Amino acid sequence: MSEQIGSAISVDHLTRRFGAGADQLTAVDDVSLEIAAGSVVALTGPSGSGKSTLLHLIGAIEQADSGTVTVDDVEITSLRRAALARYRQRVGFVFQRYHLLPALTVLDNVIAPVLPRRGRTDHTTRARELLDAVGLTGRERALPAQLSGGQQQRVAIARALMGAPGLLLADEPTGNLDSTTGSQILDLLLDLRDQHGMTILLATHEQAIAARCDRLVRLTDGRVAEDLDLTDGEDPADTYGRATQLRL
Ligand SMILES: Nc1ncnc2c1ncn2[C@@H]1O[C@H](COP(=O)(O)OP(=O)(O)O)[C@@H](O)[C@H]1O
Ligand SMILES: [Mg+2]
Incomplete structure (x- = not known):
């Protein structure tokens, strides 16, 4: 994994189901995404839309039913146990709690x-x-x-x-914080991305947080319902203070 600019991630027709028979539920449903190295991507969508499951699949702490995740040209969905453990050590996780x-x-x-x-x-x-x-x-x-x-x-x-992760996965990292503190945490993540070179995938309910990321991917029922480039061709590191009128 690159420590300079962060990891490039390719998600291809990724699916994860839970349960069986009539109770089966598709948490992540045929998702395909190309995520540029060094970008900060907000993953939004209502509770239950598959944000956490998608982060877990990309972090290889959960297994896909079908489809692939490729990180810096390594297809992690087909790695064996030892290689998978090494991969996980190079991914950073941040949780709401x-x-x-x-x-x-x-x-x-x-x-x-x-x-x-x-x-x-x-x-x-x-x-x-x-x-x-x-x-x-x-x-x-x-x-x-x-x-x-x-x-x-x-x-x-x-x-x-x-x-020294090339990829940081943050699952509602500001969800337990007031909006000012949450905004400071996002400032910090953006600064760290600039200094250390990381790709950041951040699940959030908060539009003020999502609006300051480089890209917004909105999930509904495990599918990509919206995918917005928020940089307008700006340098990804220079996207502060954008409008916050986004529908999540
Ligand atoms: N371990 C699990 N067992 C059964 N169902 C699960 C499990 N994890 C998640 N789900 C279900 O998958 C769907 C997506 O959940 P999740 O990825 O946690 O969504 P989000 O993070 O957007 O709230 C939900 O319907 C949830 O109940
Ligand atoms: Mg979640």
């Missing part, structure tokens, strides 16, 4: 996912740099409960960046 470990300090939360790899010293240096990048210098020894929601999400973002 942060999922920090309550008994660990901020610093240890950031380090935790990569502890089985390399020596601890390297991790600490990198974790401190990332905590600085997300604006949390000085809070390394705090416990998650001592932080605000926005600060906890910053820790989760730093944690997601430990593996």
Whole structure:
């Protein structure tokens, strides 16, 4: 995966069903998407439209029934277990509820996912740099409960960046935050994209958040109902302050 500009993603006729017989439900229904390296894509649509399932399929934490996902020319939908585990280590995940470990300090939360790899010293240096990048210098020894929601999400973002991902998957990362804090989290993600070179796929209900991304893909019943380029030919890194009159 490229660390400079982020991963290019190709989703081809991807389908994921749950259940069987009359109760069967198609959560992701024949979705095809080409996602440019370094772009920030908002995935919108009502609850149950398949946003999370699509993120899980692209992150290879769920298996497709048919179709393929190709990341930087590697078809991840056909990888074997060991290669799949390596792929997952290079994808960053951020969730609505942060999922920090309550008994660990901020610093240890950031380090935790990569502890089985390399020596601890390297991790600490990198974790401190990332905590600085997300604006949390000085809070390394705090416990998650001592932080605000926005600060906890910053820790989760730093944690997601430990593996230097080419792809960051964020599932409603601002869903638990007030609009000002949510907007600051998006500022941070856009900054990190510019500095580190990442592709970001972000599921969101909020039109003010989606409107600031490079592209908006709206799902309905697991299908792509709308696909809008929001850059108007602008440099993707220069798309701040656009109109927010988008229908989600
Ligand atoms: N593990 C699962 N088992 C059964 N149904 C599921 C599972 N995960 C998701 N679904 C169903 O798939 C559909 C899409 O869900 P999801 O991807 O979570 O949508 P969204 O994130 O847009 O709210 C919903 O109808 C949901 O109930
Ligand atoms: Mg969801």
